Amino acid sequence: MPNYSEKPTIIFDMDGTLLDLAYDDFIWNHQLPLRHAATHDCSLEQSKQTLLQFYQQYNHTLNWYSSQFWTNKVGVDTLALQKEFKHKVALRTGCLELLQYLKQHGYACWIATNADREGLKFKLEHTQIAAYFDVIVSSESIGYPKEDLRFWQKLQALHPFPIKSSYFIDDTEKVLAAAEKFGIQHLISIAQPSSLAAVRTESAYPMLTDLSDLMVMLKHAEDLKIYA
Ligand SMILES: [Mg+2]
Incomplete structure (x- = not known):
């Protein structure tokens, strides 16, 4: 035994x-830029650039992993966004x-x-x-x-x-x-x-x-x- x-x-x-990781990629690199652009009335390209800048700034910190942090930072409810597409997990x-x-x-x-x-x-x-x-x-x-x-x-x-x-x-x-x-x-x-x-x-x-x-x-x- x-x-x-x-x-x-x-x-x-x-x-x-x-x-x-395809799910997280979908949320953070595809859906969030779309929602961010709609919320702030800017182009998708501008949103992608803004988010990329933030992503680079906070990568590998605890903030990077916090839905609450991103919700406050970008003005989109990122936890609700993730849950909306949870069927893709x-x-x-x-x-x-x-x-x-x-x-x-x-x-x-x-x-x-x-x-x-x-x-x-x-x-x-x-x-x-x-x-x-x-x-x-x-x-x-x-x-x-x-x-x-x-x-x-x-x-x-x-x-x-x-x-x-x-x-x-x-x-x-x-x-x-x-x-x-x-x-x-x-x-x-x-x-x-x-x-x-x-x-x-x-x-x-x-x-x-x-x-x-x-x-x-x-x-x-x-x-x-x-x-x-
Ligand atoms: Mg991992």
Whole structure:
């Protein structure tokens, strides 16, 4: 019998890792410019430029991930906009298969997301995957984005986990770099966070094409332990 207590904790990012980033791209890069242009009576091109400027200014900060921040900043209710199109929120290929496998084999699964609490809530309600996870954390609750080392320090203080043996899967390079600095050793990226965007060819970390490929990696790691 395998000793389940020795199974590593698997920590997942949400958007672009478990869920298709095509939804977020649709909201923030297609719908919001349209709504912004209509609200402020300007051209779509002007709206895109204004938003791009803001996006560049706030990327990788906690504000970037806050619907409330963007609602105040651009004058469009961005949470209502996201909920209006929640039917477009979709799991990435292999997601359910992987989560079912991890549950059946006794792995502890966590979500560590930069999505704000409201965004996290409606996405989990829509996709019905919350039951697969032991811990679900939004960086809004932690007070720092995952790109910041302090996110990891605070997460560890609130929910202790074995740093060296845990796996962390995320589609954002800067987030993986912060987790690496914190000491997590099994770091994995995503080859195609959005089903509508090109497959990435480069990452400092191994990349998953299909989420279920992680099962093969974990089986291999277990075999190495058993036969060591
Ligand atoms: Mg992500």
